[in-house]
Amino acid sequence: MLKLPKEILIDSSDGVKVCAHDYGGVGPDVLFCHATGFHGRYWDPICSRMVNNFRCVTIDFRGHGNSFVSEEITMDWTGMAEDVLATIDYLNLTSPFAVGHSMGGSSILLAEQMQQETFRAAWLFEPIVIGGEAITPEMSKGGSLAVSARKRKEIFSSREEAFKRYASRPPFSIVDEESLWSYVNYGFRDHKDGVILKCRGEIEAQVFENSVTTIFDSLHLVDLPVTVAASGDQEGPAIIAPQIVAQLSKGNLELYSDLTHFAPMEDPSRISEGIMRELNKVL
Numbered sequence: 438m439l440k441l442p443k444e445i446l447i448d449s450s451d452g453v454k455v456c457a458h459d460y461g462g463v464g465p466d467v468l469f470c471h472a473t474g475f476h477g478r479y480w481d482p483i484c485s486r487m488v489n490n491f492r493c494v495t496i497d498f499r500g501h502g503n504s505f506v507s508e509e510i511t512m513d514w515t516g517m518a519e520d521v522l523a524t525i526d527y528l529n530l531t532s533p534f535a536v537g538h539s540m541g542g543s544s545i546l547l548a549e550q551m552q553q554e555t556f557r558a559a560w561l562f563e564p565i566v567i568g569g570e571a572i573t574p575e576m577s578k579g580g581s582l583a584v585s586a587r588k589r590k591e592i593f594s595s596r597e598e599a600f601k602r603y604a605s606r607p608p609f610s611i612v613d614e615e616s617l618w619s620y621v622n623y624g625f626r627d628h629k630d631g632v633i634l635k636c637r638g639e640i641e642a643q644v645f646e647n648s649v650t651t652i653f654d655s656l657h658l659v660d661l662p663v664t665v666a667a668s669g670d671q672e673g674p675a676i677i678a679p680q681i682v683a684q685l686s687k688g689n690l691e692l693y694s695d696l697t698h699f700a701p702m703e704d705p706s707r708i709s710e711g712i713m714r715e716l717n718k719v720l
Contacts, residue, residue, distance in 0.1 A: 439485035442478075442495070444503065449523040451510050456503035457524050458495045462488040465557075465720060466533040467712075469495040470521060470541030473565075474586070474641040476502030478623035480536075482615045482705035487713060494533075496524050498544070500640040502623065512643040514540070518547040525555065534716050535559040538701050539674065540644065542665075543652055550658045558662040558719040560712045563674035563698055566681050568653025586641040594631040596621050608699050616702035656684035663687060664715045666708075669694030691715075 442458035449455045458477045467487065469480045477495030484493040497504040498517050510516070521544055525533060535556045537545040542564025549555050593599040600621045603609040609617055625632035663685050667678035675698070682688035691711060693700050701708050 439481060439488065442484075442493075445528070446503075446505070447523055447527045449499065449516070450519040451499075451516060452507055453499045453510065453516065453520065454505040455499060455520045455524060456497040456505075457528060458497075459528065460484050460488050460493040460495075462490070462492040464491040465716070466530040467491045467493050467716070468521070468525065468530060468533045468535050469493065470535065470537040470544055471495070471498065471501065472539035472541055473644045474501070474636050475538075475620065476624055476635065478502070479616060479620040479702060481619040482613065483701065483709045483712070486706065486709040490713070491534075491716070494524070494528060494530065496520060498541075500644065501636045503635070511647060512640060513647045514544060514547060514644075514649040515551075517544040518551055521545060521548040522552055522555065532557040534719070535561075536712055537561045537564060539563055539698065540565050540648075543649070546656065546659055546663075547649060547652050549661065550652065550655045553658060553660065556661055558664075558715070560664045560666065560715050562666045562700055562708070563668065563678060564665065564681065565648065565674055566653045566656075566677060567648055567650045568677075568680075580645075583642040583645040586638045586645060589634070589638040589641070591634045591638055592628060592630050592632070593625070596625055596632055599625060599632065608697065609702075611697070612699055612702040613705055616705055620702065653681070653684065656681065657686065660686050662689070662715075662719055664689045664691050664711075666691040666693060666700070666711065668696045668698055668700055670697040672698060674698055689715075 442460040445457045535545040542561030667675045682690045
């Protein structure tokens with residue numbers, strides 16, 4: 438059974454305190470970065486499969502999980518990249534291998550553009566990179582995703598109620614049960630009426646609305662092996678994946694045609710195997 442990770446608060450930019458989860462482990466450092474609205478602990482099922490051979494660290498980005506932000510802060514993705522760099526610096530991670538999902542993958546690419554030679558290599562599942570034909574700058578203001586986030590139900594009577602609701606409808610109705618429990622258990626905090634989402638709908642909406650539009654045009658600055666993994670759901674993030682790879686000097690495309698944008702939660706066993714396969718190529 439996976440041991441509870443050590444929780445560490447780290448000073449980042451703009452007065453933010455980022456929460457990192459250090460699972461320990463013997464071997465090369467691996468830093469996991471989550472998607473918008475999520476948190477570091479939904480990587481638990483994947484870290485449990487890797488911690489015997491790697492030191493695994495996950496991060497709660499600003500506004501997510503157990504990190505702290507002021508009410509005045511904006512959710513610009515540059516800040517997410519600064520959270521990544523602050524975590525690496527504070528924990529003395531040595532040329533870590535980076536793993537990212539959706540916005541987490543974008544933050545890794547942006548962090549590498551801001552501070553080159555930060556990472557040894559990266560495995561990114563459908564990073565949200567504005568550019569190309571699939572995800573245009575016009576789509577970078579959040580659109581329907583921000584609207585949906587602001588309407589999201591935030592309070593449940595219990596974690597059990599939240600789990601049942603999520604498990605009964607897309608996109609979580611097809612995810613692995615262990616992964617969904619990891620998301621629910623650590624994505625809510627106790628509240629007078631039961632439990633409440635740690636990443637509030639307004640914060641999630643602001644993240645969608647403040648995406649960085651320069652990452653695609655600066656991909657040539659990312660001079661490290663990057664595997665971009667893509668699903669077969671034919672949504673924008675999957676469609677743009679080959680375009681991202683084409684812009685990278687050392688890019689590689691990996692397809693999971695039977696999965697969706699939520700693949701790390703759908704099949705953590707296959708995803709962890711894919712990550713370790715690519716990691717072992719650069720060791």
